[in-house]
Amino acid sequence: MKNPAKEIKREAFEKEFKSKRFNFGFSRKHLCIPYALFLVLFVIFPLLLVVFYAFTDANGSFSVYNFIEFFSNPTKLSTLLISVLVALAVTLICLIIAYPTAMILSKMSKHTAFICLMLFITPMWINFVLRAMAMKELFYLIHLPMGSFASIVALVYDFLTFMIMPLYSTLIKMDKSLEEAALDLGANKVKVFTSVTLPLSMPGILSGAMMVFLPVMSCYVITDAFRGNNGFSVIGKLIAWNFVGENGTLVNVNGGAVIALVMLIIMFVSMWMTGGFKSENAGRGTNL
Amino acid sequence: MKKSLFQKLTFVLVAFFLLTFTLSFFNKGLVKAKAVENEITVFSWEDYIDEELLTEFEDEFGIKVNYYTFATNEEMYNELKKAPDKVDLICPSEYMIMKMVDEGLIKKYTMPDSYANYGSSYIKKVFDGIKVGENGAEKLSDYAIGYMWGTMGFLYNMDNVDAEDLKHWNGIWNEKYKNKTTIKDSVRDTYIMVLGYVYEQELLALDKTDKTAYNNALTAIFNSTDDVSIEKVGTALAELKDYIYGYEVDSGKSDLLTGKIDINFAWSGDAVYTMDLGDEAGLNIGYIVPEEGSNVWFDGWVMPNGANETNAGKFLDFISKPENAVRNMEYIGYTSCVAGDEVFDNAVSWYSAESEVISATEYAELDAEEQAEYGLYDGEYYCAIDVDENENNIYGILTNDGAGVYLKTFTLDGGVMGNIGSEEVFAVDLKYFFDETDTTGKYVIYTTEMGRQLFAQYADEETINRCAVMNNFDDATLEKINAMWNREKLITLPTYVLIIIGVLIVLMVVAFILYKYKDKLFVKKIPDADKPKTKNGLKVIKKEML
Structure with missing residues (x-):
């Protein structure tokens, strides 16, 4: 008008x-x-x-040697695969813990939810290396040996909030009347969850998964601190090792770039598989 | 559409322009010749100089110091290659200096006066002995002067570990200390340690009568990089994995102090620092260099080809003065390569068993809490070395009664000696470091405890003689050692597991693609009879429905 x-x-x-x-x-x-x-x-x-x-060697001329080297080196390939598996496991564990938490939070009154959320967010304001060190002391106190298990626990602890936040913001925005309608139409609670709540919270799950899966693969500070004598290292360690080195390593920027590129490709593939490029998800606003 | 394609093209063009632009910078070096004359750029380790010295140097000479830091030699090397003209002074480790000489990255310079006068004769001898350049025709001492140096050994909790066990490197390949040891997460340092274990018999069998020949033979063994040695080190590391608590480069000190571990393979400077903290916390921590021998390392100052030699020389002259070396040692905790009486006196004041004696005027300048530590005797003030069970201060004087030197201990009560006792002392002769030609025996420190801070700071001559300088390895050797290190430290899955997981991942991606594009891929294969014939089929149905 x-x-x-x-x-x-x-x-x-x-x-x-x-x-x-x-x-x-x-x-x-x-x-x-x-x-x-x-x-x-x-x-x-x-x-x-x-x-x-x-795609170059140390002298700056074109070379694919570093690719061949990476894909024919069982140690480096193992580290890559272990990183992918660990990242998948950590994402899954985070999801299993975070989903119920986010659901409970979204059903709380705003005031209580705010206090609970702060309990999750406040630790994030502390540097994560410090948090890792504190965690290490805690593990020592409860006699949890350093190793793969300790690394995974520490990684889950560090990345849990990144899963809770997107899930919470998706669930809080969800139209509750849809669930009520489903209940009115005779669906039981399980059915309501599987066919209404879960599909509607899918964008939250995906963006949470992206925020956990990829950083875990490069988060070598945690695995370095918790790996003990027999634990795993993530692929990020190899990249850092190639770029910065330690006393007496062969610094190989080109080799490091190859690993970074492989990780980039994994990132793109996983983004594409989870529909991260779809325009309808662009405005979902579920990121932290 | 046309416009967006144009935009994309511009975007790509701009990106490539920027890429080439920046790459050309990388080739030429970021900064060309320095425009400002009275400035120097120093590239060194973090926390490796008393920063007040920098300010004092600036005030004294009117030369501004730009101090940049690096965390590893390798990082420094990469930075330098990107901008070779940017820096005037660098402080790398000895093997990196050798590499830089071989690659022609640094230039010769005249030794600054203060270093020529006060630099330790031992360090100078070692630097003279390291041959660099083509066919080893040149000496390292032409290219570098020493800054800090030290050894590597075991730092251990004396209450929980039997020092006898650690007299040999094999002490940590031991069920007894399972989960109680950390080793360095650094291939070079751990490699030399494991070599000491692998070649234990050969090293112990060496003839020690001729010092130089012994050290040369030992150095050769500690620089073994043939395939067999690398293989042996790999096997030994795999065995060691089950006995250690973990790998570290920085957390070992705190882990030892908090009691998580009992043994830490450590650099001597870290050892001094940890023992000091341990003393405060009431822990007995000791440092030991195994009998087979160990690594001795040096950090030295070098000048890249584009360096401003005059200004850089002034800076080196300044920090090589004994009084400034003492301040650096106090600040960093490592041992300076500079000798000189000030440095020795400082070591005496830190480590001698005897009470430090000060005059009445010096005493008057102290605050009340510090004054309580001192007692008056014969017009001078003695510093307490200990307290007895009644909280009385105990003082000590070195005494020689003909049979040998011992420490006479006493309490002071109104300027009168009471409770006189004696304690055994050990003599550590440091003339090899301070002045080889000395015959008066003035460079002897008497200490009541062996294998402690003094030993980490200035090991005795015999220990130093069984420490080897580790050479720079060429790239091919490094690659082999690095591959071994990665293989032992990281988890390697069996090949069939790799293949299975690889195939699974490919299958997953293919299945996903098939699922995602199933409409586009399969729609044409469906028989025509069941489907609307044309694209307009949908419209036809719609019309019919209406």
């Missing part, structure tokens, strides 16, 4: 505003220039650098 008089006024104003006298050739789309520059400098350019290093 537009007011014709107002509409004419507005058009006149816009015409005047859009004339060169007022905007100096500036239009709204120019506002994205800083963002585009940022994108090119800090996203596209580093990615291209990784690709460039991955």
Whole structure:
């Protein structure tokens, strides 16, 4: 119901505003220039650098030697596969713990939920290396030996909040009347959960999974602290090892870039498989 | 559509332009010749200098110091390669210096005066002995002066560990200390340790009569990098895995202090620091270098080719002065390569069994709490070395009654000696480090406890003579050692497991693709009879329904 008089006024104003006298050739789309520059400098350019290093050798000439080396080295491949499996396990455990937690939180009164959420978020304000060290002391007190199990427990502890938050924000926004309608129409509670709640919270599950799965694969600080004498290391350790080295290692930036590229591909594949690129999910707003 | 394609193209072009632009920078080096004359750029380890010294140097010479840090030699090397002209002074470890000389990255320079005068003769001898360059025609001492040095050994809790066990490297391949040892998460340091275990018999069988020949033979064994040695080290590491608590590079100190572990394979500087903290916490922590021998390492100052030699020389001259070396040692806890009487006096004041004696004027400057530590005797103030059961201060003076030096202990009551006793002392002769030519015996420190801070800071000559400098290994050797290290440290799955998991992952992705694009892939294969004939079929049905 537009007011014709107002509409004419507005058009006149816009015409005047859009004339060169007022905007100096500036239009709204120019506002994205800083963002585009940022994108090119800090996203596209580093990615291209990784690709460039991955396909060259130490002298800067084209080479696929590092790819062959990586895919024919059983130790490095094992580390990659172990990282994927560990990341899957950690994601699953986080999901199993986080989903009920998020459901309970979403059913609480706003005030209680806020307090409970703060209990989850506050530890995140402490540096995660410090948290890991504290966790180590705790494990020592309860005589939990360092090793693969301790690493997984520590990883779950560190990433749990990243799973709870997206799930909580999806569940809290969900229209409760849909569940009520399903109940009215005769579905039992299990049926309501499997055919209403779970499908509707899928975006939350996916974005939570993305926030846990990929960082776990590179989170070598935790595995270094908790691996003990026989635990596993994640692939991030190999990348760091190739780039920074330790006393007496052969620093191989190109080899490191190959592993980074392989991880990038895994990331893209998993994003694509979970539908991360679909435009209908773009505005789901479930990230932290 | 056309426009978006154009936009994409521009985007890609801009990106590639930026890429080439920056890469060209990498090739030429980030910063060309320094524009400012009175500035130097120092690239060194974190927390490796008393930062007040930097300010004092700036004030004294009017030269601004840009101090940058690195965490590993390898990181430094990469940074330097990216910007070779950017830095004036670097402080890498000895093997990295050798590598840099071989690659022509650093230049010769004249030894600064203070180092020429006060640098330890022992360090100079070692640097002279390290041959670098083509066919080993040049000496390391032409390219570098020493900064800090030390040994590697076991840091252990003396209450829980039998020191006899740790006299040999095999002490940690021992069920007794299972889950109580940490080793270095650093291939180079752990490699030399395991070599000491692998070649135990050969090392112990060496003839020790000629010091130089012994050290040369030992150094050769500690630099074994043939395939057989690497293989043996790998096997020994695999065995060791079951006995250790874990790998670390920084947490070992706190783990030892909190009692999680009893033995930590450590650098001597860390050892001093940990023993100091242990003393405060009431723990007995000792440091030992096994009989087979160990590693001795040096960090030295080098100048890259583009360095400003005058300014950098001034800086080196400044920090090599004994008084500044003492301050650095106090701040860092490692041992300086600079000798000189100030450094020796400082070591005496730290480690001698005897009471430190100060004059009345010095005493007057202390605060009340510090004054309580001192007692007046014969016009001078003595610092307490201990307290007895009645909380009385105990003082000590070294006494020689002809039969040998011992520590005379006493309490002081109004300037009069009471409760006189005696204690055995050990003499540690440090003339090899401070002045080889000395015959007066003035570089002897008497201490009541062996294998403690003094030993970590300045090991006796015999111990030092069984420590080997580890050479720089070429890339092919490094690759082999690195592969061995990775194999032993990381988990390697059997090949068939790798293949099965690989096939499963590929199958999963293929199944997903088939599922996702099933409409596009299979729709044409369905017989025509059951389906609407054309694209308009849907519309036809709709019309019929209406």
